[in-house]
Amino acid sequence: MKKIVFFLSFLCSLLGNGQTQSIYSKIDSKMAVMPKSYATTTTGIASYINANFNTESDKVRAAFFWTATTISYDIANINTIDYNTTSEQKINATLSSHKGVCIHYAEVFNSIANQVGVKSYVVHGYTKQFGAIATVAHAWCSVKIDSKWWLMDPTWGAGYVDKQKYFRKLNAIYFKMTPSAAIATHMPFDYLWQFLSFPISNQEFISGKLEANTTKKKFDFESEILKQENALAADKIFDATVRIEKNGIKNNLIQDYWIYKKKELENIRQNETNAKFSILVTESNQAILLYNDFIGYRNKQFKPTLPDDVLLKMIQEPKEQLLKCQNQLDYLEPVNEENRTNVTAVRQNVASVLEQVKDQEKFVLDYLSKGKGARKAMFTKMKWFGIPLN
Template identity: 40%
Template sequence: MEGPPVYKMDNYICLFISLNITLTTISVIMRHAIILMLLLAVLGTQAQKASPAVNEFATIDKKALLIPDSMTKTTDGIARYMTSTFPAEKDRVRGIFIWVATNIAYDLPNMFAINFYESSADKINKPLLTRKGICENYANLFNDICLKAGIKSYVVEGFTKQNGFTDYIPHAWCATRVDSTWYMFDPTWGSGYVNGGKFYKKINNFYFKTIPANLIKSHMPFDFMWQFLEYPVSSQEFYDGKVQVNKSKPYFSYKDSIIAYERLSKTDQLMAAARRIEVNGVKNSMSFDRLQHIKVDLENDRREKENERLNKMVNLYNSAANDYNIGVNDLNAYINYRNQQFTPMKTDPEIQAMLDGVETRFNKAKEKISQIQNPNPDMTASIGQLQKGVNEVMPRLKQEQEWLTTYFGKSKSKRKGMFYEKKWTWFGIPLN
């Protein structure tokens, strides 16, 4: 009977070598398997990244773009469609954004023809008619539709940065309040991109409902209030790329500032904007141009108000002079009637009304003269002459009133004798 195999020393060595080779082979195979698994995982991840991103707004976008063409001729029509189609504000603003970004192509040949001072109506009508526009057209169109759809919105103007370099032409975008929160919208950058001198339509949702802290990395408003940040970024910090929150700065309540801004007159709004632009730093020709234009607007506004004031003074003077002239003519008509011994006959109230009308005219003239404040030298002399005329005629009017009161107090038989006491002459002549 054969017992267990007996291994000599050389057999042990062979067995060890055999086992070692087997383990090494297994190890290599396992390593290859692990590498293959990792490679497949990476390829799978890359495939996922390469696949089109899911558009969370697809349903809203589809409805928004179904708007009848007849309603796209005006912002009123577009706003009506969006309002009736999307009851929720967040859906409505998406509908507006996708319509503008999809239907308006960037007007590349006119990309440098930015004119912030063109009327808002012209900026809106151009893209509606041509389906082309530049940033100011995109922004004003989006903004106007939002406002008419019941969504609070503003056009924001400033400059931008791309790939670390600040652009040398200004830009316009929008700040819009959606469900009580302010977001930034750039329908221009959100509509596509320019490459090789050609515009490519491609919706970029980064510029839809962007939070202010993100947009400030590339978009700098001229007026820091429109950053919608509690610690605004200065112009120099924007250039340096230092746009992170810095709480060592003074706190700025942009919400309260905007509420206060909305209550200001147009002139006060411009003055406040000019101060903020200067405080934040004028670092380029774009900011300088904007600041200078605001100052020109303020000067034009001052002149316009001064002209309005002067016109008001002239109108007051002319009206006062007219009242005075009518009063003098009516007083002389009364004197002539009295010299004719009140013939043809009138009732006592009718006679009294003649002088009452004169007094009313003179009082109106005095009141209007008193409203003329700080007249220019040319008008001062004319006002002085008119004031002198009114002051001189009032005692004569009072004299006539007293005589008439006495006349009415007498019996009819005694009244006639009063006409022979004195013959009254006319009072002067009206002013030219």
């Protein structure tokens, strides 16, 4: 009886696959004859799709079909995980060679989907087939079609590898997977991209316990995605690292990705710190230049004479700028030792100059409180038998 059930299940799968392909046969046929001139960039591919299809579903199918049937799996790099090159670099290399591994399929599809007006994201994770966890990380995509989230795997949908040989065979099963179906084989590192109200933990995925545990706190993934879309890059990555850790780091694939995201976060924060620090250095130098202008004017005994308010502004403006820089430097968080050394040096320099500026401000306020004759006397050194009296 078990053999009969398996056979019927397999037959239904084949029928479902054939029915899905027949539904989209017109779209697939149209994409199969797309002129090569469009295929040099994802922008070109997207423009062809936009010109020939109207609905979100049709456009996504067109992007999926082109990606799955045009890119060949790069068996030589089957075990390569590339987190370092940019999306643009991956896409350009793939469109040039028409070869790639999962991340290249995902990046190309994602780029096309977004450019045809469909919200799409690349999802990083790992997979399980026939009860076994894969030893290499995987990448696929999520798309929002008519307000509903679907998972797409253009790599698995393109064909399969057998005995180190790639066989192209379009598989519609991996086009528009529901979140509840996808979780059986595809586990995102970040549970946000499960699109489940009760996300599955890594331990549950590994052990095959995929039923929703409603005793958990319900997860509002829609609100969280909206939050992510409006967050700064560093905040997005920080939140992702928290979710990854919270869901359990149960294998090396998860750990490697978690470490990568933490390093990415550190780099972003370091770049942000460097950018802020550079601005503060520029602003403090500008304040010092203003202060030097004041000293030059004082050395000329405030000649030619300026209105009192202008004179006061000459010393108060650099003071205000230095105070602002000092305050922001105090809140600047260095990421590494080099940052820390540089920030400390500038803090000390700003503090030293600021003390001088404050002394000069006292002099100006005293100067402005006096009459014309007394002001002039402030620049005159009184002597008694050659000894300075002031």
